[in-house]
Amino acid sequence: MEKLNKTFAAGDSLAAYELNEMVAAINEAADEINVLAFENKTDTIYLDFSKTSPSQIVTGDVNGDVIKWIRNNSHRYLVKKTAEGKVTMCQLSDGDSNVFAGDGSTAALDGTMGDVMVHVPTFYFRAQLLALNKWEIVFSLIDLGEEWNKYDGNQLLGAYEAYVDSSKVYSRSGVASTGNVSQINFKSCARARGAGYTITTWEQHCVMAILFYAKYGNTDSQGIIGSGTDSYEKETGQTDSLGMEDTHAETNGNTMSINFWGLENWWGNKYEFIDNVVVNPQSANGVWRITDRDGNARDVQGATGETANWYYPKSMRIGTHLDMIPNVLGGSTSSSLCDGFYYNPTDSRVVLRSGCAADGYGGCACVFACDDASYARAGAGARLSFAGEIHIEVDVDAFKAL
Numbered sequence: 488m489e490k491l492n493k494t495f496a497a498g499d500s501l502a503a504y505e506l507n508e509m510v511a512a513i514n515e516a517a518d519e520i521n522v523l524a525f526e527n528k529t530d531t532i533y534l535d536f537s538k539t540s541p542s543q544i545v546t547g548d549v550n551g552d553v554i555k556w557i558r559n560n561s562h563r564y565l566v567k568k569t570a571e572g573k574v575t576m577c578q579l580s581d582g583d584s585n586v587f588a589g590d591g592s593t594a595a596l597d598g599t600m601g602d603v604m605v606h607v608p609t610f611y612f613r614a615q616l617l618a619l620n621k622w623e624i625v626f627s628l629i630d631l632g633e634e635w636n637k638y639d640g641n642q643l644l645g646a647y648e649a650y651v652d653s654s655k656v657y658s659r660s661g662v663a664s665t666g667n668v669s670q671i672n673f674k675s676c677a678r679a680r681g682a683g684y685t686i687t688t689w690e691q692h693c694v695m696a697i698l699f700y701a702k703y704g705n706t707d708s709q710g711i712i713g714s715g716t717d718s719y720e721k722e723t724g725q726t727d728s729l730g731m732e733d734t735h736a737e738t739n740g741n742t743m744s745i746n747f748w749g750l751e752n753w754w755g756n757k758y759e760f761i762d763n764v765v766v767n768p769q770s771a772n773g774v775w776r777i778t779d780r781d782g783n784a785r786d787v788q789g790a791t792g793e794t795a796n797w798y799y800p801k802s803m804r805i806g807t808h809l810d811m812i813p814n815v816l817g818g819s820t821s822s823s824l825c826d827g828f829y830y831n832p833t834d835s836r837v838v839l840r841s842g843c844a845a846d847g848y849g850g851c852a853c854v855f856a857c858d859d860a861s862y863a864r865a866g867a868g869a870r871l872s873f874a875g876e877i878h879i880e881v882d883v884d885a886f887k888a889l
Contacts, residue, residue: 536620536802541707549704567601572682577886596660609640645871647723660724683875713740714845715755757868758839766856826850
């Protein structure tokens with residue numbers, strides 16, 4: 488953190504840029520203090536896939552201090568591209584995305600002020616297998632050594648499912664999300680926005696599933712948050728007034744678009760293509776090939792089925808990367824992971840996530856590996872993602888002027 492190189496005498500006035508500099512420095516200091524407060528703190532959860540009850544699989548520091556910090560420092564933002572590989576964003580109110588957090592003024596979520604996206608802060612994790620089907624996952628806010636992996640906060644996820652306009656992908660409220668576009672074309676439309684833009688990555692899919700387990704201590708995401716409604720054509724923005732508040736299955740989660748961690752329809756409504764993973768890349772052997780952000784590809788063995796069909800995982804591969812890859816089948820919509828896995832014993836299947844409409848196989852861990860990269864279906868969409876240089880603008884007027 489840099490010190491302010493400015494002193495003031497009695498009667499001095501502050502220029503706007505000086506005030507902005509002070510606010511930014513204070514915010515940065517607060518962030519550092521928050522991290523220092525948890526410097527020696529970790530949260531540990533355990534995933535015991537030998538259990539079948541969704542409420543018994545996850546134990547440990549469920550919704551512990553580190554998980555709460557990650558959640559409390561995740562927000563929705565309006566985001567504008569300012570240069571290649573660079574964006575500037577301004578925070579929306581956690582209680583209502585229709586207004587800015589900074590001054591309470593009205594925020595336009597229809598694309599005229601930028602994309603509406605969700606930011607999850609940087610954190611670190613370590614996963615290790617303790618026994619057959621039992622995993623330990625530890626979360627920290629600082630890097631604790633070589634065995635730890637980093638979730639880099641220099642990335643964003645669209646708050647809504649993707650909307651394609653003029654062959655470019657956007658994240659905006661008040662439109663019907665786009666379907667009937669193939670994975671290869673969704674990827675092309677996202678990259679047309681410029682450097683750093685993609686659709687949802689495999690890492691983002693896996694991390695958000697693990698964060699759900701860590702927050703709620705349960706593997707039944709539909710049972711906790713809701714299933715949404717039996718449609719894949721509804722307009723985006725049903726959760727705007729909720730902001731970062733999650734929906735709940737017992738109240739609003741089955742009568743509107745679900746909201747989890749600020750992500751509208753993170754499951755349900757439309758399937759969503761994932762950018763960087765292929766199942767059966769060379770033969771129908773259940774291998775998942777993931778191309779990580781650094782360009783390196785890694786192969787992970789997953790479960791297989793004899794026919795193209797829905798299966799229900801009892802356990803996930805996890806590994807050091809938190810890979811949500813089914814490796815043992817035999818669960819159901821109400822036991823084990825609760826979410827479906829569609830396997831097609833054919834070469835080169837791309838992966839969709841989430842589930843369609845409000846079907847019971849949907850959820851935070853649902854994966855659908857049925858089609859090749861050129862196939863399109865009405866109930867399949869995507870979600871905008873960005874990774875690159877991110878600047879937070881605290882001055883709402885300055886952001887609007889960009």
